[in-house]
Amino acid sequence: MQKSPNRESLLRKPGFQTLLASLLCIVLGLLVGFIALLIINPSGAGEAIMDIMRNFLNYSKRTTQIKNLGNTLVKTAPLLMCSLSVLFAYKVGLFNIGAAGQYVAGAGACIYCAVGLGLPWFVCMLASILAGAVVGAVSGALKAYRNVNEVISCIMLNWISLYLVNTLLSGVKNPTSPYTYSVTKKLVTVDGVQQVVDHPQALLPQLGIQGLFNNNKYVGLALPLAILLAVCIWVLLSKTRLGYELRATGLNKNAAKYCGMQDRHNIVLTMAIAGGLAGIGASMLYLTGFEDWSVTQSSVPGMGFNGIAAAFLGGLNPIASIFSSFFIQHITDGGAQLDKQVYPAEISSLISSLIIYFCGFVLFFKTSLNRWLDRRGEKPLTDKGGKA
Amino acid sequence: MASEYAIEMLNITKRFPGIIANDNITLQLRRGEIHALLGENGAGKSTLMSVLFGLYQPEEGTIKKDGQVVKINDPNDANALGIGMVHQHFKLVECFTVLDNIILGVEPAGKFGLLQKEDARRRVIELSEKYGLHVDPDAKISDITVGMQQRTEILKMLYRDNEILIFDEPTAVLTPQEIDELMQIMRNLRAEGKSILFISHKLAEIMAVADRCSVLRKGKYIGTVNTADVTMEDLSAMMVGRNVNFHVEKKPSHPGDVILHVENMTVASKVHKNNAVKGVTFDVRAGEIVCIAGIDGNGQTEFVYGLTGLEPLVDGKIVLQGKDITNAPIRERSVSGMSHIPEDRHKHGLVLDYSLEDDIVLQRYFEGEFTKHGFLRRPNIRQYAEKLIEQYDIRSGQGPVTMARSMSGGNQQKAIIAREIDKNPSLLVAVQPTRGLDVGAIEYIHRQIVAQRDAGKAVLLVSLEMDEVLDVSDRILVMYEGEIVGELDPKKTNPEEMGLYMAGAKRDTVKKEA
Numbered sequence: 098m099q100k101s102p103n104r105e106s107l108l109r110k111p112g113f114q115t116l117l118a119s120l121l122c123i124v125l126g127l128l129v130g131f132i133a134l135l136i137i138n139p140s141g142a143g144e145a146i147m148d149i150m151r152n153f154l155n156y157s158k159r160t161t162q163i164k165n166l167g168n169t170l171v172k173t174a175p176l177l178m179c180s181l182s183v184l185f186a187y188k189v190g191l192f193n194i195g196a197a198g199q200y201v202a203g204a205g206a207c208i209y210c211a212v213g214l215g216l217p218w219f220v221c222m223l224a225s226i227l228a229g230a231v232v233g234a235v236s237g238a239l240k241a242y243r244n245v246n247e248v249i250s251c252i253m254l255n256w257i258s259l260y261l262v263n264t265l266l267s268g269v270k271n272p273t274s275p276y277t278y279s280v281t282k283k284l285v286t287v288d289g290v291q292q293v294v295d296h297p298q299a300l301l302p303q304l305g306i307q308g309l310f311n312n313n314k315y316v317g318l319a320l321p322l323a324i325l326l327a328v329c330i331w332v333l334l335s336k337t338r339l340g341y342e343l344r345a346t347g348l349n350k351n352a353a354k355y356c357g358m359q360d361r362h363n364i365v366l367t368m369a370i371a372g373g374l375a376g377i378g379a380s381m382l383y384l385t386g387f388e389d390w391s392v393t394q395s396s397v398p399g400m401g402f403n404g405i406a407a408a409f410l411g412g413l414n415p416i417a418s419i420f421s422s423f424f425i426q427h428i429t430d431g432g433a434q435l436d437k438q439v440y441p442a443e444i445s446s447l448i449s450s451l452i453i454y455f456c457g458f459v460l461f462f463k464t465s466l467n468r469w470l471d472r473r474g475e476k477p478l479t480d481k482g483g484k485a
Numbered sequence: 486m487a488s489e490y491a492i493e494m495l496n497i498t499k500r501f502p503g504i505i506a507n508d509n510i511t512l513q514l515r516r517g518e519i520h521a522l523l524g525e526n527g528a529g530k531s532t533l534m535s536v537l538f539g540l541y542q543p544e545e546g547t548i549k550k551d552g553q554v555v556k557i558n559d560p561n562d563a564n565a566l567g568i569g570m571v572h573q574h575f576k577l578v579e580c581f582t583v584l585d586n587i588i589l590g591v592e593p594a595g596k597f598g599l600l601q602k603e604d605a606r607r608r609v610i611e612l613s614e615k616y617g618l619h620v621d622p623d624a625k626i627s628d629i630t631v632g633m634q635q636r637t638e639i640l641k642m643l644y645r646d647n648e649i650l651i652f653d654e655p656t657a658v659l660t661p662q663e664i665d666e667l668m669q670i671m672r673n674l675r676a677e678g679k680s681i682l683f684i685s686h687k688l689a690e691i692m693a694v695a696d697r698c699s700v701l702r703k704g705k706y707i708g709t710v711n712t713a714d715v716t717m718e719d720l721s722a723m724m725v726g727r728n729v730n731f732h733v734e735k736k737p738s739h740p741g742d743v744i745l746h747v748e749n750m751t752v753a754s755k756v757h758k759n760n761a762v763k764g765v766t767f768d769v770r771a772g773e774i775v776c777i778a779g780i781d782g783n784g785q786t787e788f789v790y791g792l793t794g795l796e797p798l799v800d801g802k803i804v805l806q807g808k809d810i811t812n813a814p815i816r817e818r819s820v821s822g823m824s825h826i827p828e829d830r831h832k833h834g835l836v837l838d839y840s841l842e843d844d845i846v847l848q849r850y851f852e853g854e855f856t857k858h859g860f861l862r863r864p865n866i867r868q869y870a871e872k873l874i875e876q877y878d879i880r881s882g883q884g885p886v887t888m889a890r891s892m893s894g895g896n897q898q899k900a901i902i903a904r905e906i907d908k909n910p911s912l913l914v915a916v917q918p919t920r921g922l923d924v925g926a927i928e929y930i931h932r933q934i935v936a937q938r939d940a941g942k943a944v945l946l947v948s949l950e951m952d953e954v955l956d957v958s959d960r961i962l963v964m965y966e967g968e969i970v971g972e973l974d975p976k977k978t979n980p981e982e983m984g985l986y987m988a989g990a991k992r993d994t995v996k997k998e999a
Contacts (some may be wrong), residue, residue: 336860336861336863337859337860337861338850338851338856338859338860338861339859341843341850341861342850344836344839345836345839345847348836348837348838348839349832349835349836349837349838351832351833352832352833352834352835352836352847353836354795354815354833355793355795355815355825355827355833355834356815356816356819356847356848357794357814357815357816357817357818357819357848358816359814
């Protein structure tokens with residue numbers, strides 16, 4: 098008898114309810130994804146869904162498993178930054194669908210600074226933050242001073258950023274491929290002739306972390322830095338005067354204005370911070386050398402959009418985003434494990450979008466749960482009344 | 486055999502988590518009577534009406550129509566049973582005509598879905614003549630007076646052949662003359678056999694028009710009385726559970742220095758091309774309560790926005806304690822000694838999804854006491870909130886951490902008043918501070934305002950409530966179509982005279998005097 102109220106009070110906790118709802122969304126998403134696999138090819142569907150969920154565990158050798166876990170983590174860091182960017186803006190009442198474009202701007206800035214200008218990693222990283230912040234601030238300023246819907250301006254800026262960055266990075270392109278030179282190289286002009294020389298200073302420090310992942314050379318500073326920034330965003334939102342102002346602006350713009358907060362200024366600042374977060378995310382990927390930029394790409398990288406997914410799956414909580422980002426990246430990489438002859442790799446994108454779709458039911462789930470708890474809570478009450 | 490009652494709600498109990506909103510309530514509406522439903526805010530009136538309209542299902546109790554038990558699952562069921570309601574805030578389409586609004590939802594369609602409005606028009610005119618509801622069927626809602634809009638709402642119910650008419654606080658937006666007309670309309674409706682449920686907390690109106698009155702208090706049914714057998718004092722004692730002093734006790738005012746000087750203030754309108762406030766000039770002195778009276782929509786809202794900095798001025802000058810604040814940002818006005826109890830506590834006054842303590846420091850969070858090096862000083866905020874909660878008797882479920890949204894309207898308003906008064910302002914701008922509150926809370930807020938005046942503060946009260954204007958203020962300025970049309974002494978004037986000024990029928994030329 099004593100246990101039940103305890104369990105109920107746990108079930109009543111909003112945080113626990115969000116966790117439960119997110120897990121339910123994941124299960125439902127995987128279930129519908131599995132149905133899609135069944136339709137494509139029934140015989141291998143069970144195996145395929147397991148492959149997606151196992152991701153790096155598909156490899157039999159423990160060392161390879163760990164190395165591939167490292168690869169997933171390398172891409173988790175930028176995803177986490179994008180999800181922080183989205184959730185930060187969302188807390189202030191803005192839908193930052195422009196995280197993708199801000200991420201692109203950050204990528205362009207850090208690659209150009211590394212390869213074109215030969216600058217060290219921390220300068221490249223600062224350039225990324227700045228570039229993302231500027232792109233974000235443009236959307237913010239348009240919203241604040243011209244009442245342009247941020248979703249519209251963000252989507253347009255995504256494309257503007259993409260083609261500007263493609264143009265900028267064509268200057269540091271490897272002539273034999275559509276890709277730029279790796280960030281470990283730099284271009285120098287000696288006596289009017291362009292030469293490519295080694296430039297390891299642009300790589301993010303590994304801090305010895307690579308040792309934990311079977312010397313996966315791409316793992317390093319990015320992941321701990323991303324987690325640290327998630328904690329910082331949590332502190333900023335919940336403990337500081339700025340966070341108090343920004344949340345008030347997001348929850349009730351009129352009340353914020355009434356008490357003299359500079360609502361317009363806050364909107365620009367919010368979008369600049371959100372942009373900076375997405376921008377630094379790009380440097381966390383490209384400054385590892387894990388990927389190079391293709392200057393012929395004509396679609397905006399999905400990292401920023403996946404950030405929306407991770408932010409919502411994490412219940413818009415910065416700390417929970419760490420885990421949701423890892424999960425989204427985990428199944429995205431898992432999708433790449435599938436037999437391309439039978440299943441498209443996009444099946445994992447389908448699953449993550451299904452999960453997000455089900456996240457729309459989180460509120461519904463919470464209300465139903467509370468109603469169920471209410472009904473249960475009332476029964477003993479009436480029982481007692483009957484006895485008395 | 487037909488029952489004596491048109492509608493009966495018997496032993497209704499409705500629970501919400503942690504609260505019993507309706508505890509065994511019985512309400513019996515006789516056919517052809519005007520039955521008042523009286524209760525403070527949070528007494529359970531709205532919940533009871535939501536049960537009647539099928540928005541909530543009661544845990545216990547039954548509803549009977551003409552003696553037959555009925556089940557009301559949604560508002561459509563209520564409609565089918567002939568139950569109609571005039572909401573406090575009208576549900577009209579502004580850019581439609583009166584006729585279009587009346588037939589909305591029950592449009593008479595002929596062949597190919599084409600509207601057949603002629604029959605409808607004839608019926609509307611017939612109904613309006615029968616009940617004395619004067620409307621112009623072809624006028625647009627946005628062009629007609631609030632009183633006519635209300636008559637349109639009443640016609641909507643009659644057009645649908647509703648037998649049971651519910652009026653939710655219908656007099657809140659009307660002038661005294663319009664209120665008299667409404668009372669007459671309600672009597673006409675009763676004479677034609679309609680049953681009326683009149684929700685109100687204005688005792689004088691209940692005494693004037695209702696046959697019987699049921700009283701709720703804190704979710705409980707207190708009783709039903711014949712209004713002929715009781716006095717206003719009896720009713721208020723039933724509603725509040727104690728005797729309430731209607732008259733605001735206050736000593737004569739001793740105005741001191743000029744605190745606020747407003748000169749030729751002109752503010753643009755959001756809705757039309759004209760200015761909403763046109764060249765308003767006046768002073769407010771320390772130790773006096775100046776009230777701006779007028780019917781809703783005559784520029785008071787825009788005036789307050791201009792004064793407090795929410796909207797820029799087109800022209801004019803504002804001086805607070807000798808300092809020109811015409812173009813000062815809101816924060817600067819606030820720290821220079823202006824406190825503002827806003828008209829709409831949900832829109833401006835509170836961040837509803839903030840905790841009570843966070844809302845209490847909304848005007849002071851940036852002060853050193855509550856912020857250090859950019860970080861909030863949570864323990865100080867908690868301590869300050871607890872102090873104000875205690876001092877101003879703000880009641881809430883979980884104290885400082887209660888979500889503002891979950892608090893009752895009266896306590897939300899108390900929190901705002903505590904916040905604005907504790908700032909120790911030199912000028913207190915209170916806009917409709919008692920809107921939608923019950924008698925107990927109104928009494929409390931009036932006492933606070935008078936106490937501020939007695940402490941030597943300048944108070945500018947903007948109110949639509951005639952009684953409040955006459956009771957609380959030391960000087961009345963009547964605003965009509967954005968201009969001050971008269972200055973009245975509350976001791977020498979009466980509601981009728983004020984009504985004439987408010988309706989624009991009378992105006993003085995004193996306004997340029999200052």
